Amino acid sequence: MADKEFPQGKTIHFSGGLENSADKKKKDNYKKASTLLEQGKEGEAIDILRKTLDLDPTINERAALFVLIGNCHFALGEMD
Numbered sequence: 001m002a003d004k005e006f007p008q009g010k011t012i013h014f015s016g017g018l019e020n021s022a023d024k025k026k027k028d029n030y031k032k033a034s035t036l037l038e039q040g041k042e043g044e045a046i047d048i049l050r051k052t053l054d055l056d057p058t059i060n061e062r063a064a065l066f067v068l069i070g071n072c073h074f075a076l077g078e079m080d
Contacts, residue, residue, distance in 0.1 A: 012071065016057075016064025026055050033068065042072040 018030035029052040036045035049069050057065060073079070 012067055014064050014067045016060035016062070016067075018052075018057075018061050018064055021061065023055065026052055026057065026061065029055075037068075037072060037075070040075075042075045046072045 015030065018026055021027040021030070029048050033045040033048040033052075036042070036048065046069055049065050049072070053062065053065055
């Protein structure tokens with residue numbers, strides 16, 4: 001997922017290795033959420049990313065999931 005420019009500014013890109021995860025479900029969820037975010041479907045991306053938190057992510061993957069969820073909220077203008 002590349003940095004995306006929003007009216008509020010730029011998002012942070014950090015995948016934590018999810019794009020290369022040995023766990024197919026985590027990898028697929030990352031790809032699906034990335035596509036949804038690029039399509040402006042941040043709410044749907046948040047749902048998938050939150051479900052991915054239940055798949056026993058590594059510490060780096062977990063950090064990336066929280067960054068990505070934050071990016072989605074940022075894109076939605078939800079900064080509180």
